Amino acid sequence: MPNLEASFRALRVLHIARVLFNQYGFHKVGVDRIIAEAKVAKATFYNDFHSKERLIEMCLTFQKDALKDKVFSILYSYQELMVLDKLKQIYFLHTNLEGFYRLPFKAIFEIEKLYPAAYKVVIDYRNWFINEIYKLLLTLKATASMEDAHLFLFVIDGAMVQLVGQNQIDERDKLLDYFLLMISSV
Template identity: 35%
Template sequence: MSKKEKILNTALNLFNTYSYNSVGIDRIISESGVAKMTFYKYFPSKAKLIEECLVTRNNHIQQSLGAAIATCNPQNYLSQIKAIFLWYGAWFHTTDFNGCMFQKAVEEISKVYPSSLQPAIDYKEWLKTQLCNSLMHLGVKQVEQLAIFLSSILDGMTIQAQIDPNQVCLESYWKRVETLIQLELAII
């Protein structure tokens, strides 16, 4: 692992665990075991580090979610949407789940570090595209509106899972999402 990757991984872990505001550069340098000059060679500012952390996180999530979707029958578009919900449900029960780093960035630092917004926007657009693609193939008429609504449900589930992951009954959520999609398909 390169020194840059070591810094990024350390920062990702610390930001995910503690938040962006409570973790300083000195702690990241100390825990990554690199010299201060090495840190600043790769990341001239905390804003640049956060942005790269969020880009990295976005890439990891897209790869992981993409792999989950790829396990589905390519013609079963409802199962592809369900795979996204199942992925989120599994994520809520991982040991390093501390909420969504994109949501945290928007809440904590987007005004101070506006560049932190772009990776969050990129992820939301990617997710919307995945949902739109499946919904379009299902024959839903108002694809984009429903995709945004489903994304909002996932956001709400994520917040609820931060409070208590056991309160997120994935079967119940999915049943309602499936009913909503069926209702949308029934609209002529």
């Protein structure tokens, strides 16, 4: 039973940290605030996570794994969907401000120098994602390139910048429409 309690406690800390990091950023949220909101002792926190970087890495790994599961589900579970529909679903999965991509997106701008191990989690996801999108684009267009896959990720990132900055949902849709038009033309 003590192991189960420790697991629930660690999950609670992870959940609270993810919410706080999403809301305030990685630099404005310290360990003291996390442990106060999670109602755990500082020694318990350091026993479970060892450092703030390790906690951030675990938060990002959780988000990355959830995103991968969702992307795999779209790519392989919905065989009847057309490629453009799959791209749309993947796009909207990543441009949801309440979704799993927001924290990794925020990490791109905030943690590279200070938390390199955690930053690597995000870079690994982005590389995996580009490769999966490239394979999907090849099923649509034999001349698709890795640059097209990179462009799709840049369109997602651009939409996220717009959503975080101004909350312009119409512009987000225009970015996607333009990309889909560009990629589906011969």
